[in-house]
Amino acid sequence: MPGNRAPLSRERxxxxxxxxxxxxxxxxxxxxxxxxELDVKPMSLYHHVANKDEILDGIVDLVFGxxxxxxxxxxxxxxxxxxxxxxxxxxxxxxxxxxxxxxRTAPGPATLRHHDAVVGTLRRAGFPVDLTxxxxxxxxxxxxxxxxxEAALPFRGDDGAADVTGRIMDGFSPGDYPHLVEMATGHVxxxxxxxxxxxxxxxxxxxxxxxxxxx
Amino acid sequence: MPGNRAPLSRERxxxxxxxxxxxxxxxxxxxxxxxxELDVKPMSLYHHVANKDEILDGIVDLVFGxxxxxxxxxxxxxxxxxxxxxxxxxxxxxxxxxxxxxxRTAPGPATLRHHDAVVGTLRRAGFPVDLTxxxxxxxxxxxxxxxxxEAALPFRGDDGAADVTGRIMDGFSPGDYPHLVEMATGHVxxxxxxxxxxxxxxxxxxxxxxxxxxx
DNA sequence: ACCTGAACACCGTTCAAGT
DNA sequence: ACCTGAACACCGTTCAAGT
Numbered sequence: 001m002p003g004n005r006a007p008l009s010r011e012r013x014x015x016x017x018x019x020x021x022x023x024x025x026x027x028x029x030x031x032x033x034x035x036x037e038l039d040v041k042p043m044s045l046y047h048h049v050a051n052k053d054e055i056l057d058g059i060v061d062l063v064f065g066x067x068x069x070x071x072x073x074x075x076x077x078x079x080x081x082x083x084x085x086x087x088x089x090x091x092x093x094x095x096x097x098x099x100x101x102x103x104r105t106a107p108g109p110a111t112l113r114h115h116d117a118v119v120g121t122l123r124r125a126g127f128p129v130d131l132t133x134x135x136x137x138x139x140x141x142x143x144x145x146x147x148x149x150e151a152a153l154p155f156r157g158d159d160g161a162a163d164v165t166g167r168i169m170d171g172f173s174p175g176d177y178p179h180l181v182e183m184a185t186g187h188v189x190x191x192x193x194x195x196x197x198x199x200x201x202x203x204x205x206x207x208x209x210x211x212x213x214x215x
Numbered sequence: 216m217p218g219n220r221a222p223l224s225r226e227r228x229x230x231x232x233x234x235x236x237x238x239x240x241x242x243x244x245x246x247x248x249x250x251x252e253l254d255v256k257p258m259s260l261y262h263h264v265a266n267k268d269e270i271l272d273g274i275v276d277l278v279f280g281x282x283x284x285x286x287x288x289x290x291x292x293x294x295x296x297x298x299x300x301x302x303x304x305x306x307x308x309x310x311x312x313x314x315x316x317x318x319r320t321a322p323g324p325a326t327l328r329h330h331d332a333v334v335g336t337l338r339r340a341g342f343p344v345d346l347t348x349x350x351x352x353x354x355x356x357x358x359x360x361x362x363x364x365e366a367a368l369p370f371r372g373d374d375g376a377a378d379v380t381g382r383i384m385d386g387f388s389p390g391d392y393p394h395l396v397e398m399a400t401g402h403v404x405x406x407x408x409x410x411x412x413x414x415x416x417x418x419x420x421x422x423x424x425x426x427x428x429x430x
Numbered sequence: 431a432c433c434t435g436a437a438c439a440c441c442g443t444t445c446a447a448g449t
Numbered sequence: 450a451c452c453t454g455a456a457c458a459c460c461g462t463t464c465a466a467g468t
Contacts, residue, residue, distance in 0.1 A: 030440090043454085098363060102314040102366040116392040134417065137364060137410070138413075145357055145361070146352065148317050149359065198352035205421075206420075206421075208424065209424055247460075257434095259434070
C-alpha cells in the first residue's frame, strides 16, 4: 500500500476507515484493523480521534460531504433531483452509512451543511416553512429508504436475485409467498430489470407531490 | 426477572435479544449480555441458535412479524395506510432493526410474508406487475427512510431538539446553517410541533401518487 | 438432550514509557 | 508532539466434559 506512511491525521484515519467499511462491512472496521491498514499501532489512532465512536460519527459525516449540494439559485426541482440522485449513488456506495444513521444523534458539519442547503433551496423556491418541513421529511425519507431497500433486498446483481428467489421458492413450503414468486419470476428476474431503476420513478413522484404543494 | 428460568428456546433467546437491543442499543447486545439476561451461561445459547448472526437475522424477522399485515380483500389504499402506519410505529420502537436491514440479505419468513401481503394487496387492487414494483419501492422506501430520519434527526422529544439546536447554533461559527436555524427556531421548536406528525402527511402524498398510476 | 468450564483469538481503551 | 508496549476487561466461538 503506497503512501500509507504519510504522517497520520484525522483525515487519513477517517478515509482509511471508510475504505475498510466499504471493503468488508462495518463489522471488519476495528481500531486494530484500521491501525494495520495505516501501518501503525492501534494506540496511535487515539492521538487523532477520541475513540471509535468519534470515528463512526466522522465517517458518516465524510460520506455526507461527498453528496452534491443543491444550488439554492437554480430551479429547485432540478437542483433537488440532482442532489437526490447524487445522495442515492453516494449512500448506495457506502450503505453502512445509512445503517449508522439510526444510532447516532450527532450530525457533523458536512451533514448539517447538506441539510441546510436542501432546506435553503426549498425556502428560496417559495415554500413556507411548514411545507418545507413536509418536503424535507418526504424527500429525504424516500432517499434514505431507497438506499436501505437497495442494500437489503437481494434484487440486485444478476446472481443475488436468483439466489434469493431460489431460497424463497424452495427453502419454504411451496405456495408460500405466491405474490413474491410472481413478482420475481414475472418481472424482477427478467433480463432488463434493475431495481435501481425504480429510484428515478419514485423520485419524480415525490417531486411531483412536493411541486403540487407550491400552487 | 420472573419466569426467566423457563426452558431456553430459540423464541426466548430472540425475545430477550430484542429487549436488550431496545434497552441499550445493538452495541449492548452480546452473547454474554444475552446469556446473563436469560440467567444462563453464554455457551447454552449455541444450542438454540447457530451464532450471533442468526440472532441478528432472527430479531429483524421477529420485528417484521409485529407489523400489521394488509388484508388483500380490503380497500387497497386503506389497507396499505394501516400497515404503513403500523410499520412506522413498530420499526420506530425498534430502530436498530432498520439499521440492521442494510447489512443482511437473508429475509426471514415473517419478512417474506409481510412483503408478500403488500405485493398481493397491490396486485389484487389491479396494479399490473410493473406498477406494483414501482409502488412497492416507493412506499417502503418512504416508510424505512422515515424511521431512519426519526431516529437520526434530533428533532424528537422536547429536550433533544433544543439540545441539537443549541449545538447547531453555538457549536459552530454563527451564521452557518442559517436555514436550519430558521427551521428550528421558527417551526420545529415551537410548542405544538412533532416530527412524527410529518409521517401521515408524506404517506398520503405517496399513496396519492400511487393511486394516480392506477387510472 | 441440554447445559457448562476452560480456553483461544480477538475487541476497545488506559497508562506509563519511549523518541 | 507523536508514537508505542504492556495490560485490563471485554468479545464470539470451539471443544471436551458433565447431567
